[in-house]
Amino acid sequence: MSEIVLQIDGRDVAVSAGTTVLQAAQQAGIRIPTLCHHEKLEPYGGCRLCMVEVEARGRTSYVVSCLYPVEQGLVVRTRSDKVDMIRRVILEELMAHAPDAPELVRLAREYGADRDRFEKEASFCVLCGLCVRYCAEVKGKHAVGFIDSGAAREIGFVPELAAKECWDCQECFALCPTSYAQAAYLLTEALAFPGRRKAHSRPA
Amino acid sequence: MPRLHSAVELEEFRAGILAARDPARPCIAVCGGAACGGLDSAAVAGAFAAEIGRQGLEARLDLKTTGCHGFCEKGPNVVVSPGDVCYFEVRPEDVPDVVACTLRGEVLDRLLWTCPDTGRKAVHMDEVPFYRHQTRILIGDNPRIDPTRIDDYLALGGYAALAKALFEMSPEQVLDEVKKAQLRGRGGGGFPAGSKWETTRNAPGDEKYVIVNGHEGEPGAFMDRALFTGNPHKVLEGLIIGAYAIGSHRGFVYTRHDSPQLIRHVRTALAQAEECGLLGEDILGSGFGFHVELHFDVGIFVSGESSALMRSIEGHPPEPRPKYIRTSVAGIRDQPSNLNNVETWANVPQIIGRGAAWYAGIGTERSKGTKLVSLSGNVVNGGVAEVPMGTPLRTLVYDIGGGVPSGKALKAVHFGGPMGGSIPASLLDAPLDFDELSRLGAPIGAGGMLVMDEDTDMVEVARYLLDFLTTESCGKCVPCREGMRQSLKILTNITQGRGKDGDLGRLDDLSTVTGLACLCALGRTSADPLKSMLRYFKDEYEGQIAGGGAAK
Numbered sequence: 160m161s162e163i164v165l166q167i168d169g170r171d172v173a174v175s176a177g178t179t180v181l182q183a184a185q186q187a188g189i190r191i192p193t194l195c196h197h198e199k200l201e202p203y204g205g206c207r208l209c210m211v212e213v214e215a216r217g218r219t220s221y222v223v224s225c226l227y228p229v230e231q232g233l234v235v236r237t238r239s240d241k242v243d244m245i246r247r248v249i250l251e252e253l254m255a256h257a258p259d260a261p262e263l264v265r266l267a268r269e270y271g272a273d274r275d276r277f278e279k280e281a282s283f284c285v286l287c288g289l290c291v292r293y294c295a296e297v298k299g300k301h302a303v304g305f306i307d308s309g310a311a312r313e314i315g316f317v318p319e320l321a322a323k324e325c326w327d328c329q330e331c332f333a334l335c336p337t338s339y340a341q342a343a344y345l346l347t348e349a350l351a352f353p354g355r356r357k358a359h360s361r362p363a
Numbered sequence: 364m365p366r367l368h369s370a371v372e373l374e375e376f377r378a379g380i381l382a383a384r385d386p387a388r389p390c391i392a393v394c395g396g397a398a399c400g401g402l403d404s405a406a407v408a409g410a411f412a413a414e415i416g417r418q419g420l421e422a423r424l425d426l427k428t429t430g431c432h433g434f435c436e437k438g439p440n441v442v443v444s445p446g447d448v449c450y451f452e453v454r455p456e457d458v459p460d461v462v463a464c465t466l467r468g469e470v471l472d473r474l475l476w477t478c479p480d481t482g483r484k485a486v487h488m489d490e491v492p493f494y495r496h497q498t499r500i501l502i503g504d505n506p507r508i509d510p511t512r513i514d515d516y517l518a519l520g521g522y523a524a525l526a527k528a529l530f531e532m533s534p535e536q537v538l539d540e541v542k543k544a545q546l547r548g549r550g551g552g553g554f555p556a557g558s559k560w561e562t563t564r565n566a567p568g569d570e571k572y573v574i575v576n577g578h579e580g581e582p583g584a585f586m587d588r589a590l591f592t593g594n595p596h597k598v599l600e601g602l603i604i605g606a607y608a609i610g611s612h613r614g615f616v617y618t619r620h621d622s623p624q625l626i627r628h629v630r631t632a633l634a635q636a637e638e639c640g641l642l643g644e645d646i647l648g649s650g651f652g653f654h655v656e657l658h659f660d661v662g663i664f665v666s667g668e669s670s671a672l673m674r675s676i677e678g679h680p681p682e683p684r685p686k687y688i689r690t691s692v693a694g695i696r697d698q699p700s701n702l703n704n705v706e707t708w709a710n711v712p713q714i715i716g717r718g719a720a721w722y723a724g725i726g727t728e729r730s731k732g733t734k735l736v737s738l739s740g741n742v743v744n745g746g747v748a749e750v751p752m753g754t755p756l757r758t759l760v761y762d763i764g765g766g767v768p769s770g771k772a773l774k775a776v777h778f779g780g781p782m783g784g785s786i787p788a789s790l791l792d793a794p795l796d797f798d799e800l801s802r803l804g805a806p807i808g809a810g811g812m813l814v815m816d817e818d819t820d821m822v823e824v825a826r827y828l829l830d831f832l833t834t835e836s837c838g839k840c841v842p843c844r845e846g847m848r849q850s851l852k853i854l855t856n857i858t859q860g861r862g863k864d865g866d867l868g869r870l871d872d873l874s875t876v877t878g879l880a881c882l883c884a885l886g887r888t889s890a891d892p893l894k895s896m897l898r899y900f901k902d903e904y905e906g907q908i909a910g911g912g913a914a915k
Contacts, residue, residue: 204685205839207880221879226685241879245842248876252845276869277849286838305838308663310848312838 195287290331318351396431404439410455430593447488450474524716537608543719550704553797566699577618578667581780584811586735595632601711620659664835683883726752741816779808782888784895843886860912
């Protein structure tokens with residue numbers, strides 16, 4: 160693999176071709192905030208928190224670093240007024256749904272986001288899709304998926320699959336930044352197959 | 364229909380069709396377009412057929428149901444040739460009189476267009492103001508074509524440009540001609556079609572694809588449907604020529620599942636073209652082969668976004684992909700895929716047939732050719748119009764559109780639907796030009812033009828457009844999904860008299876981030892109407908926030 164040298168926050172960073180800007184920054188020890196990113200999963204580009212400013216061929220643009228491929232001579236700025244503003248507004252938008260999610264609270268402090276800026280709609284889910292994609296890509300089960308589109312989008316467990324697959328897995332719970340995946344699963348369980356938990360918790 | 368094996372056979376076949384037609388014999392063309400169809404033009408066509416049958420006039424009078432003529436406001440439209448005598452708002456009970464007049468070589472006065480001011484009548488198409496100010500090089504053939512008959516398209520010189528491309532030009536020459544014509548994409552972006560073709564042509568790949576984007580999901584845009592339903596072969600011919608230039612042997616037509624007439628006509632056109640040897644293996648004996656598949660959307664707006672559309676063709680949900688690598692390089696199944704919209708493809712045959720110099724002679728410095736525009740809203744003459752690029756918007760609103768109804772004043776003109784923008788009446792002399800209108804904040808988009816009168820509440824317009832988009836976003840990325848959700852809440856509050864201090868600041872932040880950070884063009888441009896309104900109509904927003912809603 161050929162080596163590519165790019166500049167991140169004023170530092171020259173050498174990485175192999177095909178690397179994303181986010182990976183390159185991580186290799187150089189430069190932190191870029193992410194929410195929907197997970198190293199075991201295909202880059203998703205949904206949360207847009209990892210957005211950075213890039214300069215290539217004399218043009219400045221804003222790209223998501225988890226998907227943007229490195230190129231020779233690329234100049235990347237991981238912080239700028241605009242980048243910080245994008246992150247702040249995105250955090251404010253997400254905190255309308257999950258105002259107390261620890262990761263959001265921490266980032267809000269860093270970027271000066273006001274969790275009460277926008278009207279609350281406490282759905283708790285920020286639709287990062289980690290549960291959905293982990294179940295599909297790593298487990299190959301598709302027991303949890305997206306339902307509907309646009310502002311009506313939500314995640315939901317498929318009862319028939321969840322009854323079969325989730326009991327012994329539940330690995331997505333730990334990935335969820337807001338604990339909503341667990342809540343959604345428990346709701347599905349309570350509605351669709353309530354007997355199972357009782358049977359398991361009975362002393363042997 | 365015979366299978367044609369050469370350009371000579373095509374010309375012989377065409378000569379045969381023309382020889383069997385008597386140009387002096389009257390032909391009654393009943394518009395079967397979407398609007399006239401909705402006014403039951405089928406009953407009018409049925410009445411004509413019955414009358415012709417009753418009087419045994421089959422040998423003296425031709426009858427056809429065609430695609431959209433354009434003047435939707437006055438439907439059902441009937442055009443009698445030769446001479447293009449235009450009858451409007453024709454009802455079945457008018458039919459015997461129209462037939463009688465036509466046989467006598469006379470004109471039926473009561474169905475002619477009448478000037479609302481002077482009472483003056485217009486007989487021929489080129490005297491009706493709605494048509495007179497247009498340059499109808501794309502849609503002008505519609506009244507002469509039964510879309511289910513390839514004969515009608517061939518009779519007007521159809522597929523001659525394809526034969527010219529295949530036998531007289533190399534693929535490079537075809538590409539060069541399109542570049543020289545400076546054809547720009549009609550789907551919204553206005554990207555130079557030739558450069559896009561060249562990218563796909565030069566991109567490495569086992570297979571290359573060409574695609575017709577016939578999705579047209581934009582509210583208030585109905586010109587592509589009028590063109591594609593009314594003259595499917597024109598689009599198809601453009602696609603085949605493009606495939607030849609790009610080196611593609613497989614194409615896709617992507618359109619809406621909910622337009623049965625369009626689907627029927629495109630399907631018929633594909634079958635007839637294949638039967639004639641104009642599509643499939645060894646087209647016209649040239650050795651060039653090209654196949655086309657028809658695909659349908661799943662009923663959401665974002666299906667028309669290029670990367671979402673390609674995901675849909677692959678069989679996945681239509682979610683946009685980030686285009687850091689362009690679809691012209693890696694599209695369907697990661698192969699180079701060139702997507703253009705209906706109107707762009709329809710321009711190709713005439714560019715090849717009549718030459719790039721002719722084409723580039725129409726329009727402005729950087730926007731060439733004509734543009735189809737769907738005129739709707741507070742305008743007297745709603746319909747589909749075609750004008751040269753550079754035409755002042757005033758011509759569209761007043762000369763063609765007949766002005767604003769009920770003597771009201773014009774307030775604004777909105778272009779490009781929910782991702783476009785509004786400009787005030789004071790800018791009405793601006794030209795219809797990709798760059799100029801973008802600069803003013805009302806990019807042409809696909810060509811939906813909404814006219815708004817003095818009573819229009821501009822906060823409500825922004826709210827309405829956002830309400831549409833909120834349900835059409837795929838919901839994958841945060842700034843699109845959440846930015847629209849919050850903007851819609853704020854706008855709804857303002858229109859209901861619950862606006863607050865800081866609302867404009869919040870809207871500004873939301874639309875700035877939406878514009879910078881969204882994954883696809885739907886999201887990035889979703890705040891454009893709002894931005895244009897805050898640019899030209901900010902006082903109205905401030906007034907409603909301060910005064911507790913619309914002052915009515």
